[in-house]
Amino acid sequence: xxxxxxxxxxxxxxxxxxxxxxxxxxxxxxxxxxxxxxxxxxxxxxxxxxxxxxxxxxxxxxxxxxxxxxxxxxxxxxxxxxxxxxxxxxxxxxxxxxxxxxxxxxxxxxxxxxxxxxxxxxxxxxxxxxxxxxxxxxxxxxxxxxxxxxxxxxxxxxxxxxxxxxxxxxxxxxxxxxxxxxxxxxxxxxxxxxxxxxxxxxxxxxxxxxxxxxxxxxxxxxxxxxxxxxxxxxxxxxxxxxxxxxxxxxxxxxxxxxxxxxxxxxxx
Amino acid sequence: xxxxxxxxxxxxxxxxxxxxxxxxxxxxxxxxxxxxxxxxxxxxxxxxxxxxxxxxxxxxxxxxxxxxxxxxxxxxxxxxxxxxxxxxxxxxxxxxxxxxxxxxxxxxxxxxxxxxxxxxxxxxxxxxxxxxxxxxxxxxxxxxxxxxxxxxxxxxxxxxxxxxxxxxxxxxxxxxxxxxxxxxxxxxxxxxxxxxxxxxxxxxxxxxxxxxxxxxxxxxxxxxx
Numbered sequence: 001x002x003x004x005x006x007x008x009x010x011x012x013x014x015x016x017x018x019x020x021x022x023x024x025x026x027x028x029x030x031x032x033x034x035x036x037x038x039x040x041x042x043x044x045x046x047x048x049x050x051x052x053x054x055x056x057x058x059x060x061x062x063x064x065x066x067x068x069x070x071x072x073x074x075x076x077x078x079x080x081x082x083x084x085x086x087x088x089x090x091x092x093x094x095x096x097x098x099x100x101x102x103x104x105x106x107x108x109x110x111x112x113x114x115x116x117x118x119x120x121x122x123x124x125x126x127x128x129x130x131x132x133x134x135x136x137x138x139x140x141x142x143x144x145x146x147x148x149x150x151x152x153x154x155x156x157x158x159x160x161x162x163x164x165x166x167x168x169x170x171x172x173x174x175x176x177x178x179x180x181x182x183x184x185x186x187x188x189x190x191x192x193x194x195x196x197x198x199x200x201x202x203x204x205x206x207x208x209x210x211x212x213x214x215x216x217x218x219x220x221x222x223x224x225x226x227x228x229x230x231x232x233x234x235x236x237x238x239x240x241x242x243x244x245x246x247x248x249x250x251x252x253x254x255x256x257x258x259x260x261x262x263x264x265x266x267x268x
Numbered sequence: 269x270x271x272x273x274x275x276x277x278x279x280x281x282x283x284x285x286x287x288x289x290x291x292x293x294x295x296x297x298x299x300x301x302x303x304x305x306x307x308x309x310x311x312x313x314x315x316x317x318x319x320x321x322x323x324x325x326x327x328x329x330x331x332x333x334x335x336x337x338x339x340x341x342x343x344x345x346x347x348x349x350x351x352x353x354x355x356x357x358x359x360x361x362x363x364x365x366x367x368x369x370x371x372x373x374x375x376x377x378x379x380x381x382x383x384x385x386x387x388x389x390x391x392x393x394x395x396x397x398x399x400x401x402x403x404x405x406x407x408x409x410x411x412x413x414x415x416x417x418x419x420x421x422x423x424x425x426x427x428x429x430x431x432x433x434x435x436x437x438x439x440x441x442x443x444x445x446x447x448x449x450x451x452x453x454x455x456x457x458x459x460x461x462x463x464x465x466x467x468x469x470x471x472x473x474x475x476x477x478x479x480x481x482x483x484x485x486x487x488x489x490x491x492x493x
Contacts, residue, residue, distance in 0.1 A: 094355075095355065118358045126349070129348060129350055130350070132285075133285035172288070
C-alpha cells in the first residue's frame with residue numbers, strides 16, 4: 001500500500017520533471033532488491049469480478065474468473081450448458097455466495113455489502129418473478145413499490161404497451177405464455193431503470209419482435225450509461241447489442257471481440 | 269421503502285392472491301371441517317364429556333388446519349422464482365417475514381372464526397364463555413402457530429420432502445403454544461375464574477413474543493440460505 005502511494009506521489013512529481021512512473025518503479029526496485037512492487041489498485045468497472053471461484057461438492061464450476069464491465073457497456077457471456085454462466089450471474093446477483101474471490105458492483109463489495117449492492121441492479125432470469133394471481137399492472141406496482149419507487153399508472157401503461165402487453169394490463173399473469181412473462185419482466189426493468197442489468201438468456205421464449213424489442217431496450221440502456229451483463233445462446237441477436245463477449249469454458253472466461261465472434265460464426 | 273410499507277405491501281399481495289385463488293382458506297376450512305365431522309361421529313360424546321374434550325379437539329383441528337395453510341404459504345413465492353425477487357429487493361428481510369406472518373395469521377384466523385360456530389353446533393357445546401377472551405386466546409394461539417409456521421415454511425420451500433418435513437419440524441416446537449392455548453380455552457369455555465387460566469394466556473403471549481423475535485432475526489439467514 002505504502003509503495004503504491006509512493007509511486008502515485010512520484011508519478012505526479014514525475015509528470016513535472018518528465019520522468020514516468022515505470023522508470024522510477026524500475027529504479028526503486030533495482031536499488032532496493034527486497035522491495036517488491038505492490039500491484040496498483042485495479043481501476044474497477046461498474047461490474048468488477050476478481051478471481052471468483054465456485055465449487056459444488058468439490059467440483060469447480062467457476063475457476064479464477066476475472067472480468068470488468070464498464071458503465072454503458074453490454075457484455076455477453078456464451079458457453080455450453082453447464083459452463084457456469086448462470087452460476088456466475090447468480091453470484092453477481094447476490095443469490096449465491098462465491099467459494100473464493102470477490103466482486104464489486106458500482107464499487108460496492110457484492111459479498112460484504114449485499115444490501116447496498118442490491119440497490120444497483122435488476123435481474124431477469126428464467127423465472128419471471130411475477131405472481132400468477134396478480135394482473136400485469138398489479139405485478140408492476142408490486143415490483144416498483146418493493147424497490148422503493150412510486151408507481152405511476154400512466155408510465156406503467158405506456159411501458160406495457162411498448163412491450164406489447166397493452167391489451168393485457170388487467171389480465172392475470174396465470175394466463176400469460178412464457179414469452180409474455182418475459183416481456184412483462186422487461187417492462188419491470190424499463191420502469192426501474194437500474195444501473196446494472198443482469199440477464200440470463202433474455203431471448204429465450206421470445207418471438208422475433210420480442211427479441212428486437214429487447215435489443216432496442218438494451219441499446220437505449222447502454223446509451224444512457226447503464227451496464228448489461230447477459231448470458232445467451234443466441235449469437236446472432238447478442239452480436240447486435242454486445243460491446244464485448246466472453247466465452248465460458250471449464251469455469252473460465254476467455255474474452256473475444258464482437259467482430260471476431262461475428263467473423264467466426266459468419267453472423268453478418 | 270419504509271419498514272411498515274413493506275409489511276403492508278406483502279399483506280396486500282398475499283391477500284389479493286388468496287382472495288382470487290382461495291386455495292389456502294378453502295383447503296384449510298374443508299380439512300378442519302372434515303376433522304370436526306370425524307371427531308363428531310367417532311367419539312360418542314355426551315355434553316359433559318364434550319365440554320371436557322372440546323378445547324383439545326378445537327386446537328387439534330386448528331393446528332392441523334394451520335399445518336396445511338402454513339406449509340403452502342411460500343409455494344407462491346417459489347412459482348416463477350418470486351423468492352429471488354424478494355431476496356434481491358432492497359428492503360429489510362425482517363419486514364418480509366412480518367408481512368408473510370401477518371398474511372398467514374389472517375388466513376388462519378378467518379378459517380378459525382368460520383369453524384368455531386360449527387364446532388359448537390356439532391358438539392352441542394354449552395358456551396358460558398366471554399367471547400372477547402376466547403377471541404384473544406384464538407388470536408394469541410394462532411399468532412404463535414403462524415410465527416413458527418411462517419419461519420419453517422420459508423426454510424422448507426426448497427426442500428423436496430417439505431410436506432413431510434414441515435409438520436415434523438414445526439409441531440414439536442409448537443407444543444408449548446398448543447398446551448397454553450388448550451388450557452386457556454378450557455378455562456374460558458367452562459366459565460372458570462380468570463385466576464385459573466390467566467397465567468396460560470400470559471404464557472401464550474410470552475411464547476408468541478419469543479417465537480416472533482427469534483424468527484424475525486433469523487429470517488434473513490434462512491432466506492439467504
